[in-house]
Amino acid sequence: MKNRLRVLRAEREWSQQQLADRLEVSRQSVNAIETGKYDPSLPLAFRIADVFGLTIEQIFLRD
Amino acid sequence: MSRFTPVRRQYLVRTLVVTAIYAAGIFAAWYLIVKVGVSRPIAFGVALIPGLAMVGMFYNTLSMITATQDEFMRMLAVRQQLIAAGFALAVASVWGCLEMFDLVEHVEAFYIVVLWAIGLFVGQFSNRITHGVWGECP
Numbered sequence: 685m686k687n688r689l690r691v692l693r694a695e696r697e698w699s700q701q702q703l704a705d706r707l708e709v710s711r712q713s714v715n716a717i718e719t720g721k722y723d724p725s726l727p728l729a730f731r732i733a734d735v736f737g738l739t740i741e742q743i744f745l746r747d
Numbered sequence: 748m749s750r751f752t753p754v755r756r757q758y759l760v761r762t763l764v765v766t767a768i769y770a771a772g773i774f775a776a777w778y779l780i781v782k783v784g785v786s787r788p789i790a791f792g793v794a795l796i797p798g799l800a801m802v803g804m805f806y807n808t809l810s811m812i813t814a815t816q817d818e819f820m821r822m823l824a825v826r827q828q829l830i831a832a833g834f835a836l837a838v839a840s841v842w843g844c845l846e847m848f849d850l851v852e853h854v855e856a857f858y859i860v861v862l863w864a865i866g867l868f869v870g871q872f873s874n875r876i877t878h879g880v881w882g883e884c885p
Binding site: 708709710712713715716717719721722724725728 | 816
């Protein structure tokens with residue numbers, strides 16, 4: 685599943701660690717999601733959407 | 748988020764405790780059974796200690812996985828455990844068949860724990876290749 689996490693993070697000038705801290709996950713998790721190696725669960729996807737103030741569909745895209 | 752979370756700290760403390768019990772149990776069993784020559788019921792009870800310590804280690808590992816809040820790291824830990832268990836069962840099964848026909852030497856059953864430990868390294872290596880992370884739990 686594709687996502688716009690890296691772009692959204694860059695727009696806010698957040699490092700992966702800063703985003704990880706906001707999401708209460710490890711930096712490795714953020715990296716794995718950004719690079720498409722891991723698709724988050726629905727609860728984590730909602731947390732990501734909340735952090736960016738967007739909907740899940742605005743962040744995660746169908747392949 | 749610190750990698751040294753309370754979950755990981757608890758896991759490490761418990762690991763040290765069960766390892767100490769295991770080592771003490773092995774020494775006690777060797778001393779009491781081999782050197783002193785205690786009766787069979789006592790020998791049975793003493794020899795159970797290191798085995799039960801390993802059960803504690805398995806419980807500790809599974810408990811750490813269920814307590815890990817980071818879902819990605821938890822997934823990697825589960826993946827690592829599945830690979831370790833599969834590796835140990837596969838080697839033990841093949842060896843057991845060869846042993847049944849006297850084609851290889853007899854190996855004590857508790858060595859499956861050693862295979863499991865080797866499998867944990869295989870699992871970490873696999874996680875590194877497929878997900879770019881060794882997979883240590885936070």
